[in-house]
Structures are given as structure tokens and as C-alpha cells.
């Protein structure tokens with residue numbers, strides 16, 4: 001059975017977050033269109049996962065750079081690296097990924113970067129080859145739904161946007177096919193237009209939900 005992982009990085013909750021409401025519209029439409037595809041949600045603000053602290057950095061370096069075995073790591077290093085690998089192992093089992101995040105200070109909430117840090121594992125999600133790094137997560141698709149207070153599309157602000165850009169770079173690095181992002185922006189700039197902006201993004205999300213699992217996957 002195919003599976004979709006729905007990953008959210010917004011602490012405001014469904015009632016307050018426009019992005020989560022747009023994401024919910026995507027999920028409902030996706031489930032109607034593809035009832036056979038299992039959906040699991042991950043709320044990154046309420047998920048206990050390994051952080052890239054000293055133990056994890058040293059464990060990573062010892063395993064990858066110095067040929068240590070797991071048994072040769074300290075107990076805490078082993079515990080943290082196993083936690084990281086378990087998260088990546090689960091992530092790999094999915095066919096589709098939907099990320100929902102707001103733009104915060106030109107990027108995504110830090111929790112999203114911290115989550116992605118758990119997925120970069122040489123030999124598991126990407127490989128070093130003579131031609132450079134190669135993503136190993138083939139035949140998988142991702143979509144990002146991003147909300148913004150300002151207006152970036154079609155303005156000189158566009159080049160400052162780093163959250164959606166980084167997420168797409170990271171996912172493509174791992175070999176995942178990335179669809180066009182659904183952007184809902186201008187919420188703080190045009191507060192009177194909030195319902196209209198949300199409604200337009202929901203419509204796009206519903207269309208994307210129909211296409212997402214149907215289009216041929218890149219080989």
C-alpha cells in the first residue's frame with residue numbers, strides 16, 4: 001500500500017494557522033481521490049527527534065569518517081544516532097511527502113531544518129559517487145505548502161525567500177521529485193484579503209491533491 005507523510009511545522013494549531021487549514025483542504029481532497037493511500041501526520045513542534053548536538057555530530061563523524069562500529073560509540077552517541085536512523089528509516093518507507101510551513105524570518109521554522117538534518121545519511125538517503133552526491137530516494141514525490149506574511153512572488157523580495165528554496169534543494173538532493181509549491185502570501189500586508197488568499201490557496205491545494213498521486217513518477 002502506498003503511503004503519504006504529512007509533515008507540519010507550525011505551532012499555532014489548525015484553528016489559527018492559515019497554512020494548516022490549506023493543508024487540511026489538501027488532505028481531504030487527497031483522501032477522497034486516493035482512499036487507498038495511507039496518510040500519517042507528523043507535527044514537528046510535538047515530535048521528539050534527535051537534535052544535531054555534540055553527541056550526534058561526533059557519532060556521525062566517527063561512523064562515517066573513522067570507520068567506527070556502533071558498538072564503539074559511547075552509549076549516548078549510539079542512542080542518538082539510532083534515533084536519527086530510525087527516523088530516516090521510517091521516512092524512507094513513504095511514497096509521498098507534504099510539508100506545510102510558514103515563512104519565518106525569510107526561512108522556515110528551525111524545527112523543519114532540524115528534522116531535515118536527520119534525513120541526510122550517506123549510504124541510506126544519498127550516496128557519494130565519483131560524479132558527486134546522488135540521492136537514493138527515487139520514485140517519491142513531495143509538495144510544499146508555504147504561507148507568508150509579505151508578498152514575495154513577482155517582487156524584488158523573491159530572491160530573499162530561503163525556506164521553500166532550501167526545502168526543495170534538500171529534497172531534490174535526496175532524490176525526491178518535487179512539485180510546484182503552493183504559496184499563500186501577503187497575509188500581513190493585506191489583512192482584509194486573508195479569506196480570499198486562503199480560499200485561492202485551498203483551491204490550488206485541491207487541484208494539487210488530485211494530480212499529486214496520478215502523474216507519472218520520474219525514474
Ligand SMILES: Cc1cc2nc3c(=O)[nH]c(=O)nc-3n(C[C@H](O)[C@H](O)[C@H](O)COP(=O)(O)O)c2cc1C
Nearest residue numbers: 016017018019020102103104105106147148149150
Ligand atoms: C517569527 C515569525 C517570523 C516571520 N517572518 C516572516 C518573514 O520573514 N516574511 C514574511 O513574509 N512573513 C513572516 N512572518 C509572517 C508569517 O509568515 C505569516 O504570518 C504566516 O505565514 C501566516 O501563516 P499561518 O497562519 O499558517 O501561520 C513571520 C511570522 C513569525 C511568527
